[in-house]
Amino acid sequence: MPVRAFTRTFWFMGTDAHDFLRDLARGLKTQSDQLTEVVLQHLRSELPEVWRYEDIAALAPVALSEHVDTALDFLERGREMSEVATPPAAIDFACRLAEHGVQISELLRVYRLVHAGLLHLFYEEAGRLTKDPELINAVMITLSALGFEYVDRTSEQAVAAYQRARDRWLQRRLITINEAGTRIGTTLDTTRTAQELADVGTDHLADLVTVDLLDAVLYEEETHPADGSPVLRRIAQSVSDDSRDPAVDSRATHTYPEGSGPAVVLATGKPLRLGIAASDAPTWLKVPPDDSGASGAVGIHSLLLIPLWARGNPLGLAQFCRRQTADPFDDDDLLLAQEISSRAAVNIDNARRYTQERCIALTLQRSLLPQHAPEESAVETASRYLPSGSRAGVGGDWYDVIPLSGARVALVVGDVVGRGLQASATMGRLRTAVRTLADIDLTPDELLTHLDDVVIRLQRAEQRGMDEISATCLYAVYDPVSRVCSLASAGHVLPAVVTPRDAPAPRTVVFPELQIGPPLGLGGLPFETDQFELPQGSLLVLYTDGLIESRARDVDAALAVLSDVLTQAPASLEETCDRLFHALLPSRPADDIALLVARTRVLDADHVATLDLPSDPAVVSEARAFASERLAAWGLEEMAFITELVVSELVTNAIRYGKSPIQLRMILESTVTCEVSDASGTAPHLRRARDFDEGGRGLLLVAQLTERWGTRHNREGKVIWAEQAIPSILAE
Structure with a gap:
């Protein structure tokens, strides 16, 4: 029943409850401050946690005072409930609660406590003004109905304001969390x-x-x-x-x-x-x-x-x-x-x-790379390795300089696809495999074919779900006697060749147009060896693609810069490496870079001696005499006995098991190398001779008397070689 209709019953009883309440409100207006303070003390005792926020504690008396004034004004003037608006301070109070994360139940509890406190004070004042039980009863019923309707309306508006403020607060929190996700973790530092x-x-x-x-x-x-x-x-x-x-x-x-x-x-x-x-x-x-x-x-x-x-x-x-x-x-x-x-x-x-x-990967990578540039009579080298500066991590780039028989040297540069420890470990495996294959003197194309098989076996050995192993490799062999460079590439960028400074023509940089085979790990595809001559003092620059590939410029522009630097390259190879890095690389390169620069040398003619031999056992003595004379010319007479014995065994072996033409070659560098070549592709091997065997002890004797020996094959046949260390007294 509407409040007006409900209270109209008391009109016929001779006293209007509304008139009484109007007089009551008018009288209480002078005591509004006291009413506010009484209710405020009650709130503080019931809701102490709300008062720990200073701004809320400061705003609460203002909001409560406005509520009391609004309620008294409503009763005094007898306004319609639709005309009542929640006081501004009360709206602000609700918003502050929302901003501090106070639950909405606490706001509603504040309204219930204020409502109960004011009703209690009004009841007490009404009982003091009249003793008429019927009037008091009518006033209580009317006041309760009006009070609940007032609280419902004002709390509804406060709750709506609370919800809007809470939504804004939550939105700001979400923005803060999103901003934190964007600002935190921008680098791996x-x-x-x-x-x-x-x-x-x-x-x-x-x-x-x-x-x-x-x-x-x-x-x-x-x-x-x-x-x-x-x-x-x-x-x-x-x-x-x-x-x-x-x-x-x-x-x-x-x-x-x-x-x-x-x-x-x-x-x-x-x-x-x-x-x-x-x-x-x-x-x-x-x-x-x-x-x-x-x-x-x-x-x-x-x-x-x-x-x-x-x-x-x-x-x-x-x-x-x-x-x-x-x-x-x-x-x-x-x-x-x-x-x-x-x-x-x-x-x-x-x-x-x-x-x-x-x-860990960088330590592993550096430990697997050459620790110092080896001194070779065939080339002078300088090298650099620079890890990636990006989040991708350390890669699998490597380089190597491998001494070979006959004063030759192998120059290697490679790049394992991938990053981190796996790439570094794979690089170490491949570098070891290359050194092992180089030790048996394979040609560049044969070496890459065997290395391709190694990568395929590694792929099969890896667990499923791992990234597939792949790599590129460039393998070059330089011979300082013939000045010929033999080269094969497995998907790797080709080197730059720089003519020597003292050549008749101006120094030029050439990028040889040679064949590039498939990357390692595909299997079943051939590799080709290309050969070209290099004048003494030429530069052979091998590098991985990180040196020339960049987002800032295309490959052609990078190669032009590379050419400019090499054209004006200083005499020092170390400085050449530094200038290349300075000109081509940003401060934080996106990929690993391996760089190997080699200056070629030519072995002096008087350090090489050759003798063509017919396939006749009678020429063995001639070969021994030739070796003895050459050692005398080199001032190494003390090595004659062992050298003659080694030459005798190698020449005899070629005459007995090989094919013509047969040639003896002696090379003097840091060691004395004796090589015997023939046209047969059959390679000898060590075996244990039985007590009554007439042969089978020659190579065993050579192995015991020399530092190293071996066989290498070429297109014309094979070469059996043996190296002897020069005694320290003679070497000085």
């Missing part, structure tokens, strides 16, 4: 990621944010909750107020006392929200002090301690502090700090894992 967390925290949540990481996180692969007091390093700090941002010394370590807030958070992985009284600030707040000796904790009244955990492992601790902002942290602030800290922890863990893996 642990310190920078921690600083990004601190900066986001001071921009949206706190006045001071510090980030401490466990010392073990920065140096160990895995961490676990530690017994006792873990050692930490402060690596990031940020302030939002006008105070000086304290300096961070990441080299200094510190610990928190057992049982302190930070120690508990680190041990349990659970966050803490603390209120701090100025007179009772814990001593651990001053750890570590800033560079001036003063603590950055001065004035802190509210604190959030958030653990940084990722993948089940503790990483450290983030502290969010308020000192200038008056409001303490609430539960929603705690959830927000946890959200952005958990995201940052994953990024920090990713950064440290990347750093550790990169360091």
